[in-house]
Amino acid sequence: MAFKPANHIQDLQYFGEFGGVNPSISDSSTYTFLSAKTMFDTFEGNADGCYLYSRHSSPSNLYLGQALAAMEGTETANVTASGMGAITGVIMQLCKANDHIVCSRTIYGGTYAFLKKFTPSFGIETSFVDITNLDAVEAAINNKTKVLYCESVSNPLLEVADLKALAALAKKHNLKLVVDNTFSPLSISPQHLGADVTIHSLTKFINGSSDTVGGVVCGTQDFINELRDVNTGACMLLGSTMDSMRASSILKNLRTLHIRIQQHSKNALYLAERFEQIGLKTVYPGLPSHPSHHVYKSMLNEEYGYGGMLTIDAGNISKANELMELMQNKNLGYLAVSLGFYKTLFSAPGSSTSSEIPEEEQKEMGLSDGLIRFSIGLDADIARTYDTMVECMEEVGVL
Ligand code: PLP
Numbered sequence: 001m002a003f004k005p006a007n008h009i010q011d012l013q014y015f016g017e018f019g020g021v022n023p024s025i026s027d028s029s030t031y032t033f034l035s036a037k038t039m040f041d042t043f044e045g046n047a048d049g050c051y052l053y054s055r056h057s058s059p060s061n062l063y064l065g066q067a068l069a070a071m072e073g074t075e076t077a078n079v080t081a082s083g084m085g086a087i088t089g090v091i092m093q094l095c096k097a098n099d100h101i102v103c104s105r106t107i108y109g110g111t112y113a114f115l116k117k118f119t120p121s122f123g124i125e126t127s128f129v130d131i132t133n134l135d136a137v138e139a140a141i142n143n144k145t146k147v148l149y150c151e152s153v154s155n156p157l158l159e160v161a162d163l164k165a166l167a168a169l170a171k172k173h174n175l176k177l178v179v180d181n182t183f184s185p186l187s188i189s190p191q192h193l194g195a196d197v198t199i200h201s202l203t204k205f206i207n208g209s210s211d212t213v214g215g216v217v218c219g220t221q222d223f224i225n226e227l228r229d230v231n232t233g234a235c236m237l238l239g240s241t242m243d244s245m246r247a248s249s250i251l252k253n254l255r256t257l258h259i260r261i262q263q264h265s266k267n268a269l270y271l272a273e274r275f276e277q278i279g280l281k282t283v284y285p286g287l288p289s290h291p292s293h294h295v296y297k298s299m300l301n302e303e304y305g306y307g308g309m310l311t312i313d314a315g316n317i318s319k320a321n322e323l324m325e326l327m328q329n330k331n332l333g334y335l336a337v338s339l340g341f342y343k344t345l346f347s348a349p350g351s352s353t354s355s356e357i358p359e360e361e362q363k364e365m366g367l368s369d370g371l372i373r374f375s376i377g378l379d380a381d382i383a384r385t386y387d388t389m390v391e392c393m394e395e396v397g398v399l
Pocket of ligand 1: 110
């Protein structure tokens with residue numbers, strides 16, 4: 001398949017059935033057939049272009065899937081009701097009882113809980129490793145390992161996975177490299193670096209308006225067909241289907257993603273550089289001080305920058321909480337989990353999005369209780385935002 005570059009989403013041309021500039025929304029859960037034979041063939045997976053039942057697929061979901069596949073450069077994609085719907089479906093499709101996964105130890109708390117607490121009861125075990133230590137990754141692989149799983153930029157520590165090197169390891173050991181690219185859409189294209197499957201929580205930057213949850217699995221046609229198989233497909237059978245109305249609204253928001261990501265990245269870099277200069281412990285992959293800055297740089301689609309996520313350390317949880325409450329009072333953003341909104345969002349992951357990870361493990365991986373994770377917004381006047389943030393930090397004694 002010819003690669004459609006990530007920034008050419010606008011090159012996709014879909015007409016509505018009445019010539020509308022947006023495709024019509026498929027507002028049906030079930031579809032008619034002119035002949036019973038075609039219905040049978042569709043069940044068997046042999047009637048291309050026919051729709052059966054919307055848990056399987058719908059025209060609106062296919063449009064969004066096509067656009068996301070074009071963005072990631074994969075053959076196709078399957079959209080799901082949430083990011084977790086994508087992650088759990090992929091894992092359950094690729095792994096059966098007695099299989100093993102090697103996974104980054106810094107990942108979204110829900111993914112961690114799924115692999116640590118949920119899948120072992122199905123006989124699927126996971127070893128959690130420092131994904132930036134390739135020797136440790138390789139040492140954790142055994143003859144039962146089927147999947148190497150990571151986030152390209154990890155939640156919440158912003159560790160960066162060297163996807164080319166991990167793809168080489170996966171190839172060597174005949175594993176599937178599954179990459180959650182939620183924190184770095186457009187900036188990083190995992191498929192072009194060797195990933196087998198790329199996942200997103202669409203809830204975040206891609207939709208960008210914090211009005212829905214959603215997810216996507218981007219991969220080969222064969223793998224997506226497996227996920228949708230009526231007899232054995234995890235997406236079909238576990239039922240994490242996106243609603244057509246949502247698919248349509250996310251598709252419309254996707255069209256401005258390239259502009260939004262550029263602004264998120266520009267604002268985040270501006271703040272990160274200045275936070276670091278005034279002595280705050282700042283983590284941002286665009287800073288040369290980030291331990292994997294060069295790795296990110298080597299993978300970067302330059303025009304999109306290093307993304308909108310950064311962290312600072314406020315020292316302890318009470319200072320972090322005080323600072324976040326004050327910043328919200330000053331209208332600098334919202335004290336809320338999630339990311340990718342037009343407003344800045346901030347939260348303390350240790351007691352929120354990563355609370356599934358036991359305290360001891362949090363410490364071991366470097367997740368301090370004063371850590372604040374910022375998803376930097378689309379502010380037009382970032383210099384003013386910076387000045388007000390610094391005033392807040394001085395007021396609560398973080399500076
Ligand atoms: N992956 C990452 C990196 C996330 O941060 C999240 C949610 O915060 C998810 C996956 C799960 O996505 P969703 O909340 O859409 O199910």
